[in-house]
Amino acid sequence: MTSDGFYARHAGTQGGAAGLGIPLLLRAAAALQCHGASLQLADLLPLGALITALRARSMVPVSVVHTDLPTNDWATLFRVLDSDPRSYLRHHADVYASVVGRSFYERLFPPDSLSIAWTSSALHWLSRAPGPIPDHFFVHRSADPGVQDAYRRQSVSDWTTFLAHRSQELRPGGALVWVDVLRREDETMGAEALFDCLETALRAARDAGTITPAEYAAMVYPTWFRSLEEFRAPFAPEVAGPSGGTLHLEELEPVELPDPFLESWRTSGDADAYGRAQSAFLQGFLEPSFQAALKTRPPEVARDILSSLFSDIARRIAQDPQAVSPQYHLVRGRVTRRG
Numbered sequence: 001m002t003s004d005g006f007y008a009r010h011a012g013t014q015g016g017a018a019g020l021g022i023p024l025l026l027r028a029a030a031a032l033q034c035h036g037a038s039l040q041l042a043d044l045l046p047l048g049a050l051i052t053a054l055r056a057r058s059m060v061p062v063s064v065v066h067t068d069l070p071t072n073d074w075a076t077l078f079r080v081l082d083s084d085p086r087s088y089l090r091h092h093a094d095v096y097a098s099v100v101g102r103s104f105y106e107r108l109f110p111p112d113s114l115s116i117a118w119t120s121s122a123l124h125w126l127s128r129a130p131g132p133i134p135d136h137f138f139v140h141r142s143a144d145p146g147v148q149d150a151y152r153r154q155s156v157s158d159w160t161t162f163l164a165h166r167s168q169e170l171r172p173g174g175a176l177v178w179v180d181v182l183r184r185e186d187e188t189m190g191a192e193a194l195f196d197c198l199e200t201a202l203r204a205a206r207d208a209g210t211i212t213p214a215e216y217a218a219m220v221y222p223t224w225f226r227s228l229e230e231f232r233a234p235f236a237p238e239v240a241g242p243s244g245g246t247l248h249l250e251e252l253e254p255v256e257l258p259d260p261f262l263e264s265w266r267t268s269g270d271a272d273a274y275g276r277a278q279s280a281f282l283q284g285f286l287e288p289s290f291q292a293a294l295k296t297r298p299p300e301v302a303r304d305i306l307s308s309l310f311s312d313i314a315r316r317i318a319q320d321p322q323a324v325s326p327q328y329h330l331v332r333g334r335v336t337r338r339g
């Protein structure tokens with residue numbers, strides 16, 4: 001994600017998505033056995049609601065461990081935890097925050113140590129980009145079956161790996177709760193028009209010679225949005241982890257998230273502000289991947305290229321907000337470790 005808090009300032013969409021997971025987190029908290037020395041929790045938002053629910057049942061110390069890649073904007077997380085009025089550290093005593101800078105496709109915690117693991121808007125990120133995409137930055141809009149297949153296979157392998165690690169880290173009775181993007185049966189996820197607008201800007205940059213054809217092909221969003229069947233596939237009927245822990249799928253529910261920026265455009269009529277908000281949202285999660293495609297350029301040149309690209313995207317979005325406005329198809333899920 002972008003650094004210096006840029007991602008965090010433009011993550012209204014992701015905040016809305018995370019909020020949809022709260023009911024499942026509360027059910028996970030209600031089902032948890034609260035005896036023992038302390039509770040270990042993993043990952044981000046909306047931990048305040050979860051800690052409040054746990055505190056109603058038990059006063060044991062709570063340890064919250066935030067995990068992300070080593071390249072994450074950790075400084076912003078530390079600042080938010082310390083000084084944001086919504087920080088759970090400001091509202092609850094005997095809660096201890098720490099971080100792990102490591103991929104969640106690896107082991108992160110000791111065996112049987114996690115009570116609740118939480119992840120939102122992250123599971124679609126693949127452990128690596130399987131390769132360039134010749135005709136679209138977003139694999140689900142590509143017409144290349146070979147490329148689609150490579151990304152699909154990476155997604156199957158990553159989901160299996162992720163669950164195998166969590167099956168060891170969760171303690172018996174512990175739960176994993178997630179919110180992520182859903183690819184529906186009609187193959188859509190709801191932001192196609194927005195993503196196509198970005199793609200049009202990328203092609204314009206390539207055709208104008210601002211980026212080379214090789215840089216264009218390397219500018220990919222290294223993700224795969226799973227269908228309900230793809231989420232369910234490892235649970236047949238349960239995931240049997242490598243050290244005997246079994247994971248059971250308790251809930252898997254499609255949910256919808258409306259465009260968080262649309263209402264203020266309807267109220268203000270300010271299409272430029274709408275274009276800037278959507279473009280900054282896209283930049284917040286795409287810029288590091290696009291930057292990697294410009295690795296042979298001097299850093300200041302790469303920065304200028306990306307800055308004009310995202311300004312162009314903002315202009316294109318502003319031309320017709322209604323036509324590009326997304327309606328996100330999401331899914332929330334809850335898994336428990338029984339054995």
Ligand SMILES: C[S@@+](CC[C@H](N)C(=O)[O-])C[C@H]1O[C@@H](n2cnc3c(N)ncnc32)[C@H](O)[C@@H]1O
Pocket residue numbers: 001011014015018044045067068069072102103104105119120121122125126127285
């Ligand atoms: C769209 S952001 C969502 C962040 C946060 N949950 C939120 O709702 O704002 C996706 C996050 O997943 C992280 N991520 C991507 N791949 C990862 C991996 N393999 N292991 C851990 N985190 C990863 C990214 O660094 C980024 O912080």
